[in-house]
Each structure stands twice: as C-alpha cells, then as structure tokens.
Amino acid sequence: MARTARAAAVAMLDGVLGEGLLLSQCEAALTGLSPADRARAQRLTAQVLRHVEPTDRLLKPFLRKAPPLTVLNTLRLATVELVLGEAAHGVVNEAVNIVLHHRRHGALSGLVNAVLRRVAENPSFGKQPPQRLPFWLRKPLVDAWGKPAVTLMEAVQAAPAPVDLTLRPGRDVGIEGAEALPTGSLRLAPGVQVSALPGYATGDWWVQDAAAALAVPLLAPQAGERVLDLCAAPGGKTLQLAAAGAQVTALDVNESRMTRLRDNLARTGLVAEVVVADALDWQPEAPFDAILLDAPCSATGTIRRHPDLPFVKDGTELEALVTLQAALIDRALGWLKPGGRLVFCTCSLLPEEGEAQLAAALARHPGLRVDDTLPPGADPAWRAPAGGLRLRPDYWADRGGMDGFFMARLAR
Template sequence: MAVEGLAARAAAVGLLGAVLGEGRMLAEVLADPQGPLQGLPPAERARAQRLTLAVLRHVEGVDRLLEPHLRKAPPRMVRDVLRLAVVEIGMGGAAHGAVNAAVEIVRRGKRTGAYAGLVNAVLRKVPEAPFAGMVPQRMPRWLRQPLVHAYGREAVSAIEAVQAGVPPLDLTLRAGAVAPEGEMLPTGSLRLEEKGQVSALAGYEAGGWWVQDAAAALAVRLLAPVAGERVLDLCSAPGGKTLQIAASGAQVVAVDLSGARMGRVRENLVRCGLQAELVVADALVWEPGERFDAVLLDAPCSATGTIRRHPDLPFVKDGSEVEGLVALQAALLDRALGMVKPGGRVVFCTCSLLPEEGEGQLAAALARHPGLRVERVEVPGVDPAWWTEAGGLRLRPDLWAARGGMDGFFMARLEGVF
C-alpha cells in the first residue's frame, strides 16, 4: 500500500543525515544535484525542506521526549526518522500518516528494516501535542556562553524562543510597488506570515520588491545613499543591499568573490529593472579606478544572527572559524576605509550575534584609525534602545519577538579622516 508523502519524508531524512551526520550546511546539500532531493517535483522538494528545518529547530526537545522509550540509541538514520515523525505530529500532521511513513522508511532501509517494529512502538507512545511544554532548543555552548555574558540569560532564552519558530518573510519595497498583503513594519519592511511560493506572490514579476530580512535592510538605511552618488557594496551577494542602493538612484558597484552568488544578484537586478556594475573579485586585492562617496561592507561572519532562518548552523559550526573571520573583517574594513572619498562614509555590518564580530570590531577600528568617528544618524522605526553606547546598532532576534523577531546584526556608520 502506497504511503502518501513518503518521498518527501524520505528526502527529509536524507537531508537530516547530511546535516547531523555529515556536518554539511543545508544550503550546500540542497544545491547538490546528487543530493536527497534528486528527482523530486518542486512541491515535494519544498515539503522535504520545510520538514527538515522544523526538525532542526526541535532536535534537543524531541530527543528528550524519545529518550524514555529507547533502551539504547538506535542507528542515526532511525533516530532521524523518529525525530521527523514527532515533529510532523507536533506541526499538526495526522499521527497515523506520520507513523506509517516512518515505519515504511525504516523498513525499506538496507540496514534498518529490523527497527520497523521499534519505530512503530515508540511513536505510538508520542503524545498528541508533543510540543506542549517543550523547552526551546538551546544554542551550543561555544555560542551560548559568550552571548549570555554579553546580553544576559533572559535575553538569550528569548533569542532561543524566537529561533524555535518559523520566521516570517520580509520584503523590501520600491516606491509605488504592487505587493502582497502584510504588516508594514516601523522600519519600512513588509512582513508576511503566510508566504507560500515567493514567485507566486503579488508583484513578484513586476519586480517592485525583493526578499530581505528587516534587520538586513537597515544597513542601507543607515548608509542613506542618494541619487547620483557613487556607492560601493563590498561582499554584496546575495544582493538585497545592492538592490536597495540601486533603487535610491545611486550608481552602485557591487563586488563579491562568488561568481555563482553574483549570478543571483544579476537575476534580481533584471527582474526589478535596476542597474548596477557587478564585479566578481576578492575585495582584499581588487582596486577601484576611483574612490566612492560611500561604501557598504557586509563582511563575512559566523552568521550566528541568522539561526532562525538557518537552524542547521549550530550543528555544523563549532566556533573555530570565528578568530579567522574577525581578522578578515578587520582587513576588509581597512580596505573599505581606503576606498571612500574624504568626507565620505562607510557602513560596516555583520549578521553575527558575537560581540567580537560587531562591537569589538568597531572598538578596534577606532583604535587603529584615530581620525575615525562613529556617526549615529536618524533611522526611521529604530528603537533608541537598539543603539550601543559607542554608536553602533545592535539588532537581535528577540527584538520584535511578538512579530516574529528579526535577524541578529551589528552595524555602524563611520565618518572622519580615514
């Protein structure tokens, strides 16, 4: 007897195995033409991805729920099947469908067939509402500990609660754009709860908007480009900020090391009818012909502010890369400062919650460049409490928690003698 949705669930188990077992980032696995999604139609691919993300947001709580019913740890694939079924039930799926699919996936496995009875027995004991009372998944120690030191335990717990939910979709709109119905946020982004397929939303084909988290959109608003200025967008892919700058009427040059990611920027520019000069190059060695009126640097970072959208990150990264990233950010910031005209401005930002990639970078830059100063400018919709004493803007997922939160970012606008 065929089990409806079996292919998507089996693919989700494969995706979980790649992330939790092989330590691969989900984006890498999704882009792999030989990966678990191979051969699935778009709807099933989307379902597999949605289920995988849901499991990654609840691994710790689900494992605690399953533990009393397991005398010893089953093979990893069997555990992932159990996790998937529990999460699907918690999301409101029919328990019998989730259980039947789980049993069938295990039965078909080359080395897991003998566990079909165990899976059936364990899942029959799962409560109807398994998420009730489940504590939000904690971030790994390497990340949680410095965040508790920086923001306090209460704030970190609030961040984790936001990260456990499905994030809304934020759009940046051009003036007069046709757009879907949603909530207009104080900072000017449009937030959607029920998003569906992005390309099917109102106004997509007309190119009047693009997907961009509300926090990310604030970097360009802090830069405040104006028509006619020459603006450099360093480390620009995937391009939301490039589109914002272009929409302001400024002449934008976007530089990024990845040709593939820059291809996505080009596609969105065409869809939105905007112009930008795209350069595939290493920002550390690329030399512009002349200096710019303003420079935006969205530096490579640990991306710890994006866990609500990328819940695979805590299972793949261990913090060992942070030291190297901090050094790279400092080098890129010095390069950015050298590319701006006298009297110009630079906005430095990272989508990280770690202070060494934000507040620490700002303090170090001010120490390296005595003529540098932080310029705090009015940004509509920004709560005064979000500004740091040093003049940077610290954004966290627990801000606007009732609205679905926002990505974690640090950004600062720098002016003076570079």
C-alpha cells in the first residue's frame, strides 16, 4: 500500500509522541510523497498536536483501554479531521486502512471503525478548553503573566499561525488579502503557498514572524555600519540588516541551517558575509558598530508555529541555555566599538531567558544601560517594566497572535 499523507502524518505523530522527536526530525516519514501531500501531512500532524488533549477527552468514552500508540494516533488524526468538518466516509475508511495494513495492529482495524463511527455522530470538541501547556512551562508562565494571559496564549496556540512577511524597503508588493500590521509586517492567512505569491522570485519580502521582525528596528542599523548577526540562522534578521544597507557578518554554528540563510540571500540579492563558527571560539578581526544577538533558547515563544515543542521539551535544558546566553552576551559586548549597541533577544516566554537575563547582564557590566527607545509601531504596553520589550502570543490575539519574545537594546 502506497503511503498517503494521512499515513505519513500518523508516522510523524508516532515520532513526536512516542520517540520524543521534533517534527523536523521526522521528515523521513514524508519520503515518496508529492510536494502537495508532504505539505498536507505536515499540516495534519500540526493540527493533531494542537488538539491532543481535547481529542483524547472526546475518544475516552469509546475506549475501554488505551490502544497501541500508532492506533491511538490514527484515531486522533481521524477525530481531528472529523471535528474540522472533513467528510466522514473518506476519513474513517482511510483510518481503517492505515491500521489494517499495519504489520502488528491489523486486528484492531475493527476497533478503529467502530470508534470513529461513534465519533462521527457528534464530531465536536464542544465547550472544552484549548489544550493546556505542560505543567513545567504553564506554572512559571502563570506566575509571570497571570492565568488569564496564559489561557489566552493557549487559545491562540490552538489555531494555525498566520504567515507574516517582512517587506524589503522600497518594494511595493500587492498581495491580495494581506493585512498591514502596525509594525510594518504583512500578515496572510495560515497555509498560504508562499512561493506562489507575487514578489517571491524577485526577493521583495521574506517570511518572518512579526515579533521576530522587531529586533532589527530596535537595533536601528544605519547604512555602512559594521553589524554582526550573532546566532544568525535561518537568516530573517540578516536579510533585514542587509536591506538596511549595513555591512553584515552573519555567524552561526549550524552549517545545515546556514544553507537556508545562503538560499535567502541568493533569492533576495542581498549581501552578507556568512561565517560558520562557534561564537564562544570565534574572534572578529575588528569591533562592530552594532550586534544583534538572537540567543539560543527554549523557543517557548514559538509554540503557535511549532506545536511539537510541548511534547518534546521538559525544561531540563533551561539551566544550560541560560548559562550559554550569559556567556554570549558577555562575549558580544567585548566585540563592540566604544558607544556601540547590542540587541539581546530570545524567542522565549520565560523570564529566566529574558527579564532576569537582562538584570544579570546589567549587574555584571557596570556602565551598561538599557536604551528604552521603542521600534516603530510597537505598542507602549509591550514595554517590559525594567526596560526592553516583552512580546507574547496573547498580544494581537484577534489577529492570530505573535511569537513570544524578549528583546532589549543595550549601550554603554
């Protein structure tokens, strides 16, 4: 039986929920699929991961005990499709076939058929709350931002994220249905085929979440300045810096992720010096006017676009990340010209990787201060109490939210 998009989605769910793999590590399941089916499989997998908890509650009355994981993931996938309005006949038949042709679980195809026919009689999550974040993450977020804010974050994360575009300065792009955001990004509906949009081939824009796109305006690069994009991959900020006319050095330790950065530079015709090296070992030939440090972090602010993260991470990596962030801040400050500026940012919702990291840096470096200038279009309500910007998924909730970020501009 040839693998279908649904069968690939089940295999990817097995990888995330059974083996603790990130979705990016499950792409072998997509082998042999057409581009359209690959995209569909990825979309289906993400939909299920956003609704595992409510789906399991819906299935529970029809299951005397939990079936094997592949069978359960097949049921989850089919249930989510039924709730989203897919025709019951095709959904149920393919789910039955996926299990029927499984090398170990074929005998459970009858169970799948019976359960899904019951679900199809009332395919709704009803008034169930959205999927909750895992305890290790939810508790510190509630402590930091309050329960209502976290509940709204969870509601935003239950829906596919819209697609945000950063426009190249001076380019006039007419994209039907695009919403111009106050910060200058364009927002499109989820699932749009990016490569088919006007301006793609000519490099008039690139995909970049609206929150992530604020770091470069906060740094305010000037034409001709020497600017370092530290931990640069996959390169959205590098493109912004280069488009502003800066002389950009883009540095990252990950060769494979830098391939995407090079591809984007080629598509847009923008120029940057690309360096693959460990920032803790590398040394520049001369100091920089400005540095953008988008430091490695827990990525807890990106769950709306990466719904696999709550199932794969458990917070145990946080201590090492905080230590690395501090080391990178210290190293970057040593590479600045006198009077230079540094923007430190992390796509994290946890204060340890944002507000607390800033406080620790200020304590370690006498004379360092926060430049509290806001980037154009930023809401003053996003200003963090001790300086910098605190961005959260519940902001712009009626528009689809934004990634969670902390960012601060530092100067001596």
